[in-house]
Amino acid sequence: MTDTPERIQKCSRLFQIAALLREQHATVRDIARHLYPTASVHGPGWSGIERSIQRDLDDLELLEPDFTRLGGRPPRYRIDTHRTHLHxxxxxxxxxxxxxxxxxxxxxxxxxxxxxxxxxxxxxxxxxxxxxxxxxxxGERRTRTREDLNLEHAATAWLGAHPLRFEYQKPGGSGAWRTNIIHPYLIEAHPQNLDLYVIGREVTFHDDVRTFKLSRMRGLQVIRDDTYTIPATFDPHAFFHAAWGVVGSQHTPPETIHLRFRQDAAYRILEGGYAHLSEPTQNADGSIDVTVTAPVDSSGLPREVIPWILSFGPRVNVLGPDHIRAHWLNELRDAATHATPTDAPMRETPA
Missing domain, CATH: 1.20.58 (Methane Monooxygenase Hydroxylase; Chain G, domain 1)
Structure with missing residues (x-):
């Protein structure tokens, strides 16, 4: 017997509903939104959609031994077939x-x-x-933001091995937006702020592996008529070996920074948990000396480790190298300059 179009559509609906219910609990309305994302709730034809899905659920109950009707208002449905056997x-x-x-x-x-x-x-x-x-x-929010679309384009390019075109501006909002094309190798979350970064070969300006913050990218386009191959010479372990976050190094050796922590901060270093720190040297006054390695950017500064150093305030001293010590001192002086005596401290507003 030849299947009619209506029969084929019903089979397709049953498969889609079963797949959804294996992933999550769902109401009739949840299923309707999943199958008909452009339909309007309470709009023309919506009640017919819900009645059709209810009949599909009755059929699934006969076909699926693990089909379960849950209580509550509105009732939920699920299929308990396990999709994973993970530890x-x-x-x-x-x-x-x-x-x-x-x-x-x-x-x-x-x-x-x-x-x-x-x-x-x-x-x-x-x-x-x-x-x-x-x-x-x-809630009922269904509008997708630029960040959602950025993630969608980046994931599509990465999984399909397609180049990704986008506009990018240097951190700090300085300079013009310029168009880049990248071959995505990895999409990584920063261990401190959990922002997502795209790492891969940037072929427009550098022809080298670069790191780009996903939320800073705009105008993303997947170049679907082209593909790329991740070279076997790219070693993620070596690239991230000295990284404090997501900025790695493929050709330039990491910088070694010499630090001295006061006694009132030394215990935090001695507790451990910080990557790329040398074994501490204890001084007579209770302070400790350590070295830390970190990749540098095009200006020669280890941008990802500097905020960590500054977070210790006066309880750390950058002993060297000289250019990093000078940058650290300038940051402190600029902060002190902006905190003028005329600045009034913030006070709580009376209730």
Whole structure:
């Protein structure tokens, strides 16, 4: 018997609904929005869509042994077929990483929420309600922000091995926006701020591996009629070996910085947990000396480690090299200059 178009459409709907319910709990309205994203709730034909989906759910209940109708208003549905057999710790690590990027991301977080919904579907039943409630802050918002679109374009280029064209401006808002083309090798989250960065060969100006902040990129375009190959000579471990964040080094050796921490900060260094620090040398006054290695940018400065050094305020002294010590001192002097005696301290506004 030849399938009619209506029968083929119904088969397609059943497969799509089953796939959705294996990933997450869903109501009839959730399923309708998933299948018909351009349809308007309460608009013409919406009630017919919901009735059709309800009939599909009745059919799935007969076809799927793990189909479950949950209580509540509105009722939810699920299919308990497990999609993963990961070790519990592996599941925890994936879910924790997704939650970190979700909470750090700005905008509508469309893709982050979808990824979390998928991972939540892997969790046991007693964890499902609280995880779903944690995503309810999205509410009815459906507009995608530039950051969502940036992530979509970057991921498409990376997974499809397509070059990515975009406009970029140097940090600090100085200089003109200029068009770059990159062959994405990696998309990495910064370990401190969890912002996403695209790392790959920039072929327009440098023909070298560069790091670009995703949220600073604009006008992204995937060059779909072209592809690239990640060379076997690119070693991520070597590139990030001395990195404090996402800025690695492929050709230029990292800089070694000599630091002296006062006694009241020494304990924090001795506790450990900082990468690329040498074994501390204890001084008679309780201070300690260490060296730290970090990659430098085109100006010769280790930009990612300098904020960490400045975070210790007067409790650290940069002993060398001279150009890094000079930059550190200038930063401190500029801060002191802006904090003039005429600046009034901020006070709480009376209730």
């Amino acid at each position: 519990p710790v592996q599941t925890l690590v994936l879910h924790a990483a997704a939650r970190l990027t979700y909470h750090r991301a700005s905008g509508q977080k469309t893709h982050h929420a979808a990824a979390l919904n998928t991972l939540t579907g892997w969790l046991p039943e007693h964890l499902q309600p609280i995880m779903h409630r944690s995503l309810q802050d999205l």
